[in-house]
Amino acid sequence: MSKYMPPAINASAFSCPHCGAYARQEWFYGYIKEGNENNKVFFWDEKEQKSWLKRARDRESRGESIDFYKDFIELNQKYFSGGLFYDESDQGKMSRRLENLYISRCTSEDCRKFTVWVYDKIVYPVQFTSSIEPPNPDMPDEVKRFYEEACLVVRDSPRAAAALLRLCVDILCDHLKAKGNDLNAKIGYLFENGLDKRVQESFDIVRLHGNGAVHEPGTIILEDSPDTAFKLFRIVNYIVDRIISNDKHIETMKFSLPERDQRKIERDNGKSN
Ligand SMILES: [Zn+2]
DSSP: OOOOOOOOTTOEEETTTTTOOOEEEEEEEEEOOOOOTTTTOOOOHHHHHHHHHHHHHHHHHHHHOOOOHHHHHHHHHHTTTOOOOOOOTOOOOOOEEEEEEEEEEEOOOTTTTTEEEEEEEEEEOOOOOOOOOOOTTTOHHHHHHHHHHHHHHHOOOOHHHHHHHHHHHHHHHHTTTOOOSSSSHHHHHHHHHHHOOHHHHHHHHHHHHTOOOOSSSTOOOGGGGGHHHHHHHHHHHHHIIIIHHHHHHHHHHHHHOHHHHHHHHHHHHHHHH
């Protein structure tokens, strides 16, 4: 792990708030451009775009080429991650520079992410405090989006934060291709298919706190206890660590073995099935 150097306005290098690496930074101004003739901006609505994605998936399942949709799907994923990027094809003319708005960009090759500053404070990405852990770097972007939103609301409404964290674990279940009509059923499915007991319990803790059901006498009422909500962040990170990071480490170790040994692992697995 490289040394931690807190980000600062105009600093030529600091620890990136996205990837954590100590990296050289590029600096930019922010410009604003008018919306369309109806005084609206084009908002990339996830629901509207779903039909396009469905069409592409249908074509793919019929074995037809989806080359035409490829760029489009990639662009969709970038929009829905909630992160900042620019569309190379947009050649529209820029108008006014917005003063006091600055943007830095991490030059680390696998990050290249933008940080947005207003005057000398970072407004994006969400800044985590000592009470809330930053998201595990392996957390999928679609989950991170709600994790960050939960971080923004937790002080005003621990209950709203818990509901958002519940949504995070719901998406994580989908990530594991869990079957079931609701979150409870999905967790049950994963457990039946070999999910570790500890991880299953973690899923259930977030599920129950997040649906507002933990309101019987003697239980903790979230609105009175942001501390409990803070712990839920840790549990979501723990789940990501167990179901994604751990797997990744095993894969990395596997691929560092000679090919013959890799094949042996796969064959042994086949045998035990
Ligand atoms: Zn970075």
